Amino acid sequence: MTTIVVVDNHGQFTHLEQRSLRDLGVDAHLVDNETPPEDLEVDPDGIVLSGGPDMDRIGESPAYLEVDVPVLGICLGMQLIADQLGGTVGSGDYGGYADVTVEIVDSDDPLTGSLAPETRVWASHADEVKTLPEGFELTARSDVCGVEAMSDTDRDLYGVQWHPEVAHTEEGEAIFENFLEICEA
Template identity: 55%
Template structure:
């Protein structure tokens, strides 16, 4: 079975995403965010756009959204998804990393199995302030209006929070659900 590619956007948790998947026996490989899109299309069954410092360091990651593969954007990956599809990302009011209580607004394949509210670990230095057309709001918090969004028809999912860190309540479930989406 083809692996899930973890796109390294130079964030501090990208290797933790890879390790989390491998610890769950999910076949995964890390790639540079400059890997040509045709190589990505031929080599994997799904893509996780990892976090990173700024959109300017995201390489050609937005090109991967056009491949027809399931994509999960985490933090900066969410921002790449939003801006490349016509949404807006702005500076957040709350800044750095910390615990956030997130309300699940709409359950779907990615958030299946979660209760109505979960505690997550997230950075809000930047956040989606306007979702792209065609996306559905999945979760929000008191400090961020778009904690999670999805274009379900195109299998594009984005999270502001980091499911790969131990501080996030049952973060493994996101990866289990995404693995299932990539197998369908």
């Protein structure tokens, strides 16, 4: 059975990320972001960095980028990846949660490509990735956010600005299914 650790960055939907993975038959473990990777009680096949309120509360999350398994960042998790690896994060022009149409710009991307050409998602744009880190490709955008998703397939690092775990996101389960395939490859 595939094991994925969900690192809790204190987001309001983190428990739904774990539940979505369990519904796919994944052995999903939720850990507080103050837990360093070396203290995990399991050997994960993948890591999800959850959403959360702000970058000041990311705890040990950056250390999970050094674990040699695929990583999926959701909302704040994606912003954390960008910030730690040389991209930039800033305030969004739009702000709070909204139903957004996302355009998939890379139909070959292993995480988002199956959603092409567009999908409806539930996302917060209070903060967002402004510039991609080196090695990352833009995989989705919207009219309210230039970087809705990004991937570095060489390092198996992926991020989405939206919340695939909530019912308002049309193809959220597909994101988790695709990430599971990446982890099992």
